[in-house]
Amino acid sequence: xxxxxxxxxxxxxxxxxxxxxxxxxxxxxxxxxxxxxxxxxxxxxxxxxxxxxxxxxxxxxxxxxxxxxxxxxxxxxxxxxxxxxxxxxxxxxxxxxxxxxxxxxxxxxxxxxxxxxxxxxxxxxxxxxxxxxxxxxxxxxxxxxxxxxxxxxxxxxxxxxxxxxxxxxxxxxxxxxxxxxxxxxxxxxxxxxxxxxxxxxxxxxxxxxxxxxxxxxxxxxxxxxxxxxxxxxxxxxxxxxxxxxxxxxxxxxxxxxxxxxxxxxxxxxxxxxxxxxxxxxxxxxxxxxxxxxxxxxxxxxxxxxxxxxxxxxxxxxxxxxxxxxxxxxxxxxxxxxxxxxxxxxxxxxxxxxxxxxxxxxxxxxxxxxxxxxxxxxxxxxx
Numbered sequence: 001x002x003x004x005x006x007x008x009x010x011x012x013x014x015x016x017x018x019x020x021x022x023x024x025x026x027x028x029x030x031x032x033x034x035x036x037x038x039x040x041x042x043x044x045x046x047x048x049x050x051x052x053x054x055x056x057x058x059x060x061x062x063x064x065x066x067x068x069x070x071x072x073x074x075x076x077x078x079x080x081x082x083x084x085x086x087x088x089x090x091x092x093x094x095x096x097x098x099x100x101x102x103x104x105x106x107x108x109x110x111x112x113x114x115x116x117x118x119x120x121x122x123x124x125x126x127x128x129x130x131x132x133x134x135x136x137x138x139x140x141x142x143x144x145x146x147x148x149x150x151x152x153x154x155x156x157x158x159x160x161x162x163x164x165x166x167x168x169x170x171x172x173x174x175x176x177x178x179x180x181x182x183x184x185x186x187x188x189x190x191x192x193x194x195x196x197x198x199x200x201x202x203x204x205x206x207x208x209x210x211x212x213x214x215x216x217x218x219x220x221x222x223x224x225x226x227x228x229x230x231x232x233x234x235x236x237x238x239x240x241x242x243x244x245x246x247x248x249x250x251x252x253x254x255x256x257x258x259x260x261x262x263x264x265x266x267x268x269x270x271x272x273x274x275x276x277x278x279x280x281x282x283x284x285x286x287x288x289x290x291x292x293x294x295x296x297x298x299x300x301x302x303x304x305x306x307x308x309x310x311x312x313x314x315x316x317x318x319x320x321x322x323x324x325x326x327x328x329x330x331x332x333x334x335x336x337x338x339x340x341x342x343x344x345x346x347x348x349x350x351x352x353x354x355x356x357x358x359x360x361x362x363x364x365x366x367x368x369x370x371x372x373x374x375x376x377x378x379x380x381x382x
Contacts, residue, residue, distance in 0.1 A: 016041075017039070017041050017074050017077060017084070018074065018077065019074050019075065019076060019077060020073065020074060021073070021074045022071055022072070022073050022074075022091060023039045023040070023041075023045075023071070023072060023073075023074060024039070024069060024070070024071050024072075025037030025038055025039040025040075025045055025069065025070060025071075025072055025086070026038045026067065026068070026069050027064055027065065027066050027067060027068040027069070027070070028044065028066060029066060030060055030061050030064050030065060030066060031060070031061075032049075032059070032060060032061060033048060033049050033060070034046055034047060034048045034049065034060070035047040035048075035052065035060060035064055037070070037072065037086065039072070039084065039086070041084060043078075043082050043083055043084050044083065044084070045072065045074075045083070045084040045085075045086040046079070046083050046084065046085060046086060047072060047086040047087070047088055051075070051085075051086065051087040051088060051089055051090070052064075052088045052089055053088075053089050053125075053128065054089060054115075054125050054128055054130050055115050055125050056115070056116075057115060070088065071088075071091060072086040072087060072088050072091060073086065073087050073088075073090055073091040074086060075087050075090075088128075089128040090128075092127055092128035093127070093128045093129055095127060096126060096127030096128050096129035097129060097163050099126065099127050099129075100126060100127070100129050100131070100158060100161060100168055101161060101163070103157070103158050104158040104161040107157055108157070108158075109155050109156070109157055109175065110126055110155065110156055110157065110158070110170070111153060111154070111155050112124035112125060112126050112131070112153065112154065112156075113151060113152070113153045113154075114149045114150055114151060114152050114153075114154060117146050117147055117149060117150045118132075120134060120135055121133050121134040121135045121136075121137070121138065121146070122135075122138060122146060122149055122154075122170075124154070124156070124170065129168060130168070131156075131158070131168045131169070131170045132168065132169055132170065133154075133156060133169070133170040133171070133172055134169065136173070137159070137169070137170070137171045137172060137173045138172050138173065139172065139173060139176050140173050140176045140177045140180065154172055155172065155175055156170040156171055156172040156175065157170070157171050157174065157175065158170060158171075159171035179215075180215050180216075182215075183214060183215020183216065184215050184216045184253070186215070187213060187214055187215055187216050188216070188250075188253075191213075191247055191250070192247070192250070193247055193248065193249060193250055194246070194247065195246075195247045196244055196245070196246055196247075196261075197213055197244070197245060197247060198213075198242065198243070198244055198245075199211035199212055199213045199214075199218065199242075199243055199245055199257075200212045200240065200241070200242055200243075201237050201238065201239050201240060201241040201242075201243065202217060202239065203239065204233050204234050204237050204238065204239065205233065206222075206232070206233070207221065207222055207233075208220050208221040208222050208224075208225075208233055209225075209233050209237050211243060211245055211257055213255070216253075216255060217255075218245065218247070218255035218256065218257040219254070219255070219256055219257060220243075220245060220257040220258070220259065221256070224248065224256070224257065224258035224259060224260055225237075225259055226259060226260070226298065226299070227260055227264060227265060227266050227298055227299030228266075228295075228297075228298025228299045229285070229295075229298075243259070245257040245258065245259060246258045246259065246260070246261060265299075266297050266298060266299040266300045267299070267300065267336070267339060270300060270334075270336065270341075271334070271336055274296065274300070274302070274331050274334050274341050275331065275334055276331050276332060276333060276334050277330070277331060278330070278331045279328060279329070279330050279331075279348065280296055280302075280328070280329060280330075280331060280343070281296075281326060281327070281328045281329075282294040282295050282296040282297075282302065282326070282327065282329075283295050283324055283325065283326050283327075284321050284322065284323050284324060284325045284327060285301060285323070286323065287316075287317045287318055287321065287323065288317070289306070289316050289317075290305065290306055291303050291304055291305040291306050291308075291317060292304045292306075292309070292317040292321050294327060294329065294343060296341070300341070301341075302329075302331070302341035302342065302343045303340070303341070303342055303343065304317070304327070304329060304342075304343045304344070304345065305342065305344075307346075308329075308332070308342075308343065308344035308345060308346050308347070309321070309345055309346065310345065310346060310349075311346055311349055327345065328345070328348070329343035329344055329345045329347075329348065330343065330344050330345075330347040330348050331343060332344045332347060
């Protein structure tokens with residue numbers, strides 16, 4: 001029996017491999033863009049970053065080190081340069097497909113980090129399977145800007161599983177909706193009208209602000225933002241503000257809120273502060289043709305009728321007053337039930353002396369010489 005040469009023995013000691021075969025290898029070297037493995041073959045195996053993972057943010061030198069062992073699949077026995085081309089992500093994806101299928105069938109809640117924020121949604125990777133979550137399924141309300149989800153770990157379920165087309169769709173919306181429903185149930189069980197609760201400004205509109213009370217949004221209407229006048233909600237609040245609000249009304253799932261607390265009601269002591277005969281000072285808040293509204297304090301306006309601005313005739317308030325101007329006037333009428341106060345500047349002006357009155361009266365009398373008028377008429381007749 002002839003003895004085998006060294007080359008023959010070495011050849012027999014090296015295993016044969018085929019494309020598609022799963023082999024185990026030991027990491028020899030790790031570079032930023034590839035991993036070199038000893039797979040027991042005459043040539044080393046090369047595993048590029050693209051064939052290691054679908055996640056572009058992964059740094060190979062941080063996740064793999066020399067001496068690690070790993071299972072890989074052979075893509076090509078010879079890449080033309082004598083090296084074996086390997087893949088890890090496709091092997092992981094094959095196994096991941098099974099994992100995703102089970103999650104889909106069992107309606108399992110999965111958790112993964114958002115790897116990419118795309119124009120139409122989010123991309124996450126589970127066991128090397130890329131799953132797309134459309135923007136419409138990210139939350140229970142439409143969010144135009146999804147950038148806040150970048151790098152965030154989120155939960156979702158698989159709503160569509162189609163391995164033939166490599167189409168895997170995730171749904172986060174139903175989880176958010178279910179969580180909110182539970183929070184709503186808990187919130188409505190513990191709150192009642194008249195309670196003061198804490199909330200966060202979620203959205204500000206022209207007519208009011210929506211306050212997140214912890215899973216339920218309440219409406220703080222512009223008319224309930226202050227005892228005084230509010231020009232625009234956006235001048236008072238911004239998204240993220242923390243507030244203590246009064247629950248004014250609960251109607252089904254709708255909650256009406258208010259910041260008009262009774263202890264700050266300016267009409268509480270108005271009867272004594274603005275009793276008829278009192279002299280008060282305020283600022284012109286707005287004007288009409290019939291009068292000016294004077295703000296005595298936030299939430300308390302009084303009417304200064306055009307006829308009460310001065311003794312002399314005034315066509316309209318804007319002829320002598322301007323918005324923001326400070327005026328002092330006398331309260332001539334106070335109606336607490338209707339929350340109406342009437343003022344008069346004229347009532348503070350000193351009465352005219354009697355001599356001046358007589359002079360004014362004489363000035364109004366026109367003296368006529370009757371004889372001269374008759375004589376003139378006769379001359380005209382001739």
